[in-house]
Amino acid sequence: MLFAACSLLSLLVLARTLEPATAGVGTHTQLGLPPCFSVAVYGSRCPACGMTTAWSLMSRGRWDEAMQANLGGSLLAIIALAYLPPTCYFSFLGRTSHRGWLSLSLAIALSIALALAIAQWAVRIWLEYSY
Numbered sequence: 585m586l587f588a589a590c591s592l593l594s595l596l597v598l599a600r601t602l603e604p605a606t607a608g609v610g611t612h613t614q615l616g617l618p619p620c621f622s623v624a625v626y627g628s629r630c631p632a633c634g635m636t637t638a639w640s641l642m643s644r645g646r647w648d649e650a651m652q653a654n655l656g657g658s659l660l661a662i663i664a665l666a667y668l669p670p671t672c673y674f675s676f677l678g679r680t681s682h683r684g685w686l687s688l689s690l691a692i693a694l695s696i697a698l699a700l701a702i703a704q705w706a707v708r709i710w711l712e713y714s715y
Contacts, residue, residue, distance in 0.1 A: 585675035592664045592671065599639035599661065604646075608653040612636040628712065631705040635660070656701025663693045 605611045609629060613619060615636075622630035635657030641650035642661035650658040670686055681687070 585671045585680070589668060589671040589675055592668045595639070596643060596661070596664055596668075599636070600643040602636065602640045604637050604640040604644070604649075604653075608637055608649075609633045610637070611640050629705065629708060631656070631701045633705075635701070654701060655704045656697045656699075659693070659697040659700055663690070663697060 602611050602614050609620065609623065612635075618624075620630060620633050622628055623633065632654070634654035638650040638654040638657030639661045641647075641653060642658055647658065650661070667686075667690060670681070674680055674686070
């Protein structure tokens with residue numbers, strides 16, 4: 585639990601240090617990562633495009649822009665923020681949640697975030713190729 589809390593806090597702090605890309609994608613390149621393969625090769629965004637930008641925007645309170653960048657990524661940032669206090673609490677107690685409710689709720693929330701990222705990507709692809 586302590587490792588999870590430290591990891592979440594590190595990700596949230598790192599997101600705050602990054603300058604969000606104005607295009608809604610590409611913020612991850614500030615970490616030394618290459619541009620998105622899908623954008624470079626196919627000229628089209630992948631389901632993960634905009635996630636780092638979404639985290640960076642969420643850390644600045646620019647929620648509407650973050651959700652436009654990547655809805656699933658925005659939800660992941662909210663999940664990280666919501667999951668941080670209970671992980672700290674259980675870490676200091678030296679226990680886990682009763683009957684694993686925290687792990688179950690995390691699994692459900694992550695599944696929803698993934699589904700939203702894929703749904704947003706599918707809508708973007710459909711809109712891009714329907715005209």
